[in-house]
Amino acid sequence: MDIPIFILAGLLVHCVFLVSIFDIYFSSPLVHGMTPQQTPLPPxxxxxxxxxxxxxxxxxxxxxxxxxxxxxxxxxxxxxxxxxxxxxxxxxxxxxxxxxxxxxxxxxxxxxxxxxxxxxxxxxxxxxxxxxxxxxxxxxxxxxxxxxxxxxxxxxxxxxxxxxxxxxxxxxxxxxxxxxxxxxxxxxxxxxxxxxxxxxxxxxxxxxxxxxxxxxxxxxxxxxxxxxxxxxxxxxxxxxxxxxxxxxxxxxxxxxxxxxxxxxxxxxxxxxxxxxxxxxxxxxxxxxxxxxxxxxxxxxxxxxxxxxxxxxxxxxxxxxxxxxxxxxxxxxxxxxxxxxxxxxxxxxxxxxxSAHFKAESMFTNAVQILEQFKVKMNQKKETTLSFLFTPFNSHCSKLLLKCFVCLQVFLCKTLINLALDGLSYYHTYDRLFLGLSIAVGFVGWTTYVILVIIKTHTNLTKTKSAVLFYSFASAGMIIVFFLLIQTCPWTYYIYCLLPVPVWYAVVREIPVIQDLATNVLSLHVGQSVGFLLISILAVEILVLSFFYRSALTVGLLVFAVWPVITQLWVQAKTKALIWTLLCVLLAIFPLMPVVGRDPNIPLVLPLVCVRNCIIESCVALSTYVVSSTHNSLKNKQGLPVMNQIISWMILVSSPVLLLLSPTFLFQRLFSILLSLMSIYLLLSTGYEALFPLVLFGLMFVWVNMEQEALQHYGLSRKPKLAFFNFTYAMDITQFRQLHLDDIRRSFFFVFFIVTAFFGTGNIASINSFDPASVYCFLTVFSPFMMGGLLLLKVAIPFVLVSCAFEAVQVTTQLSSKSLFLIVLVISDIMALVFFLYSANLYFSLTFLMSLSCSISHYVLVMSLTIFMMVMNGLAQLLTTQRLGLPRRTKHHST
Structure with a gap:
């Protein structure tokens, strides 16, 4: 499958997976056609x-x-x-x-x-x-x-x-x-x-x-x-x-x-x-x-x-x-x-x-809820085959008659609770069926991506079988017929039919599956078990970080000793030492409070750096606007109009200014940091203003460390990073076979992305952001504008990590497609875990078993995956494109 078609298909599949959770869990509870119920006694x-x-x-x-x-x-x-x-x-x-x-x-x-x-x-x-x-x-x-x-x-x-x-x-x-x-x-x-x-x-x-x-x-x-x-x-x-x-x-x-x-x-x-x-x-x-x-x-x-x-x-x-x-x-x-x-x-x-009025009111309440239950039951009965319909096991009719005869409050409360249980039963009637359909499609998609990665680095070809095609086509037609006679919503067709082409694509790769099984069996048992345990532990740490931010601290401390357990400590002591120090420093942020902090503007100020340029002037101007705006609001003088104008001008101009900088690795990454920092500062109220600096420092060292790691596998050294030009990346990038270390690189990227999201906040929770963050731009209540600015603040560390990963891809001599597919597999496995949690179909082998999963985590991971697909292209744009007159740049030989 061509790369553009594959990316388009991936986006489509993940959009379906994302939307499905709203159909399964967030469908409207309203039904219509009930008769109004009113207490007959005078109020x-x-x-x-x-x-x-x-x-x-x-x-x-x-x-x-x-x-x-x-x-x-x-x-x-x-x-x-x-x-x-x-x-x-x-x-x-x-x-x-x-x-x-x-x-x-x-x-x-x-x-x-x-x-x-x-x-x-x-x-x-x-x-x-x-x-x-x-x-x-x-x-x-x-x-x-x-x-x-x-x-x-x-x-x-x-x-x-x-x-x-x-x-x-x-x-x-x-x-x-x-x-x-x-x-x-x-x-x-x-x-x-x-x-x-x-x-x-x-x-x-x-x-x-x-x-x-x-x-x-x-x-x-x-x-x-x-x-x-x-x-x-x-x-x-x-x-x-x-x-x-x-x-x-x-x-x-x-x-x-x-x-x-x-x-x-x-x-x-x-x-x-x-x-x-x-x-x-x-x-x-x-x-x-x-x-x-x-x-x-x-x-x-x-x-x-x-x-x-x-x-x-x-x-x-x-x-x-x-x-x-x-x-x-x-x-x-x-x-x-x-x-x-x-x-x-x-x-x-x-x-x-009077007791009579209370009883009549409770009876009216019970009948009103029971009306909804009956409408809901009839709707589901009409759209389900009779032999598949399982009615709610209740005695509502008998209890209603008893309530009418006795007119007792406690009997009416019992009837209300029973009717509410029935409402919930019919409202979630299709939840298991839809959940299993999505889970089957999810597993199939993840399996297919793994097979694509393996096939890319082997000489195997897919099988072609007309029988196989017609078998899956027949299965699809049976599903359509089954849904058609039940007059199911059109979205059900998408959720139920999606596994058919996905699993067809998987089954076509039978030679790849057989070769993979043979290679796995030929491995040493200890190696296989060790790799499996490490993979499970790595995914569980990522999953756990969505519940407890301190899990990121544990992961970063493990990352800190990575150079020690490899030859990198001997090979590049200075870089390894800086890596360790930055990992430890970044590990502090998840331990700091997400919310509840008072604005601490002095922490936002000491960020004007090194050289004189337009972008750095924007950073300096941002620090002034933040301080000035905070003081004005503190004195209850409102948001100064000039500060508001400057803030919006910086927001619009900074992304354009970074494209004016040279595309050499050091200069472009540094320009990306400064231009985005000027926006981030305007959206900061405290210690989080320091977070992108520490994160960027670690990302920059990561690029250097990955280049050093190439020597372990007999790969040629790249040019010095100071002379590396993003625009010539394709000219000097050589295709090579996939290595286990590339899985580690992809895991690092996913972990850093999660750290970028949860390092200073908890995006899975609506209330985790300080509303004061947007006060440089507006103070009048506007939920969508304020929400958009807060999402922009969340996305900026994400962009820094994505651009660093782009540099890693082109400096490690591996095609961006292969590394990105590994990232896709890791994030999809996380999303599948959260989906099975929410559907009560997943039982973890770790202490996570005792945790209840918030559906927002699944939505977040799915959004993250879709966002990464988009950001992969944005990172290439930010690192390779430059505005201005064409210039002749000396080509540095490899």
Missing amino acids: PAKRLVLFVADGLRADSLYELDSNGTPRAPYLRGILENNGSWGISHTRVPTESRPGHVALIAGFYEDVSAVAKGWKENPVEFDSVFNESKYTWSWGSPDILPMFAKGATGDHVYTFCYAAESEDFGAEDAAKLDIWVFDHVKSFFNSSRSNETLFSALNEEKVVLFLHLLGIDTNGHAHRPNSREYQENIKQVDEGVKEIASMIDNFYGNDGKTAFILTSDHGMTDWGSHGAGHPSETLTPLIVWGAGVNYPQKVTSQFFEDNFLKEWKLENLKRLDVNQADIAPLMASLIGVPFPLNSVGTLPVEYLNS
């Missing part, structure tokens, strides 16, 4: 006021300050004297959009929806707002519109401030919450002179939603332990008090208003969120007003988090809920139908109503 409240303090942690609200006084005295008084309280447990990803969907619609949105934007709905869903008579909402333009656009009719109204107001560099983000409170007051005041509005406000089933973004913005900008964050909580407390009092007065204290205060997610100590740390998943919930229980005194209660004693609330009953449970609670309080796709369970402990 306790006519209206509901929902306060969502975006980014508010449970401990930040409930804990007492250093003086022993509550941070939010009004809300503290409510939970002690007037209402019920607890913790709302959120789910990953702990972001604003899925958090609000869970709160208001009652279901946990599939993860892929986060990437589709905040304002638009990738799918239509029902919500408490949609079921209400009227809903008025105030707050962020990133949250409110999606509930208005998802509603039927014209009864959900939004009042949003300008998007530019969400500025992390603003003097005080609490102004966002003040805007909301002021506009709510103005709204009620204006209603007294607007008969239509006044009449609507006095209807039943009315919802008022106040989205308070200031706490989240201050948390990102200043950290949750900052004065700004804590002062914002006090301001919210005062605002909630004023609004609650104003609404009660407006309605003549009729006692028909229910109030709920909660949060969509929490926040880490370092000002980020998205993952599953308790500081992100534990949010406050305080409910009071019409239909809500008063505080319940208890003598003792136990929770694993042991927060009660710290908060001085051990004598008040804590009622914890899942975040999706709040939607049925709101629906029950004002008597609207439960959201159609809600999977929440009504927390009846919050209700102060």
Whole structure:
């Protein structure tokens, strides 16, 4: 297969493998066609006021300050004297959009929806707002519109401030919450002179939603332990008090208003969120007003988090809920139908109503979830052959009848849990089937790449058999027929048919397989076992590094002694010593904290180096912009416009400037470092600014060490690296046979790539990056722009490693295709391990058996593999291309 065709096929195959995980694990949980369910009894409240303090942690609200006084005295008084309280447990990803969907619609949105934007709905869903008579909402333009656009009719109204107001560099983000409170007051005041509005406000089933973004913005900008964050909580407390009092007065204290205060997610100590740390998943919930229980005194209660004693609330009953449970609670309080796709369970402990009302509400909740279960079951039954269909083993119908007759809360809860289990069963019905298809294709692809590598360095040719072709073609037709009669989605055809051509390509290489088996059997048993054990250990270290960054430290320390256990220590003592020192120095970075660090700008500054040139001037300018921007934000003066302009100019110009430098190895690699460092500095806030320097130093020594290693195999010496020109690489690169040392080189590359990703951060976790990193470019909230800049920061060390590997390829006299194919095999084996982990099909022989695998690791490795294919071409571009007038360069003979 030609190289371009092979690369294209590889990209296509890996894209399929990457997309498959979303179809298998992240398909939308929504179904349609259910009948709305509503409690038949009169509700306790006519209206509901929902306060969502975006980014508010449970401990930040409930804990007492250093003086022993509550941070939010009004809300503290409510939970002690007037209402019920607890913790709302959120789910990953702990972001604003899925958090609000869970709160208001009652279901946990599939993860892929986060990437589709905040304002638009990738799918239509029902919500408490949609079921209400009227809903008025105030707050962020990133949250409110999606509930208005998802509603039927014209009864959900939004009042949003300008998007530019969400500025992390603003003097005080609490102004966002003040805007909301002021506009709510103005709204009620204006209603007294607007008969239509006044009449609507006095209807039943009315919802008022106040989205308070200031706490989240201050948390990102200043950290949750900052004065700004804590002062914002006090301001919210005062605002909630004023609004609650104003609404009660407006309605003549009729006692028909229910109030709920909660949060969509929490926040880490370092000002980020998205993952599953308790500081992100534990949010406050305080409910009071019409239909809500008063505080319940208890003598003792136990929770694993042991927060009660710290908060001085051990004598008040804590009622914890899942975040999706709040939607049925709101629906029950004002008597609207439960959201159609809600999977929440009504927390009846919050209700102060008759036992009959509680039982009827729980029964309605059970029937509403059972409706989803029936629709899901019928859908799966219609698209599955009758003899292959395995129904969920349940007794829902009998239990439903029993619930209807007895109308007991605990029976309804049992039915709800059973229906939820059934929903999960049918939602994941095809997971094993699809997982096995992808795994078979994965193994086949990896086997084929190994065979291509072996065949490239042998004289064997592939077999040609018409019988073989027709056999696999027949198998493909059977699969198509099988999927067709079940009316499966078109993506299923891709996942199930992909193994057919892949394994056909493998089986065609029978001579290569036979020759490989013969050679393996002829090897000494000790050599074979030793090589196998080393390979397993190497892959396990790479896999382990995705869970524990300290595994990279262990690997780098092993790398440090590599010259000692070979002849390189004798052959090149100085280079070997530098290699060892740099490995040890780089090994320190994975031991340093990923997050939680405060900005340490002085560490960013001492980086202006050696010679006078335009690129180095960009580096110096970057250090100034970082320092100036940090000081301006610290003094709450915002992002200086000139600094912002300079930052974007450096971002655009630096990649172009490096192409102006000579293509000699030393000069080009050094230019690549300086040009990318100028961008990296603008995205740095602390010690990570030193990371690319240490990494580049090690990469440069690696190129030198690999050239020295060539002597062990009788290969000719290359020209001195100082005179090596990337543009003549193809002229002086000689084809040679593959050697075991080339596998080690490829493993080094993969290990350094993983180190580049995890050296200063944990890219597998959304919350591992400091939002302050992008403040030189923008401070106004823009999730995709900020995310793109953070990905650029992650990619820069990757580019440095890729360019170094390009130098290794052309200086070791081996074709780039062979080395890259070995890299592809290593990364694919890692991805296969993670895939089998996520599918519960893999049992490691090491202590990794006890670890649960995050699917994000598989997505990361697959993205990494695809990215490496692209970056291989980018590295060649950065090392060989030069802008400017053509020059005649003296050709150095070999």
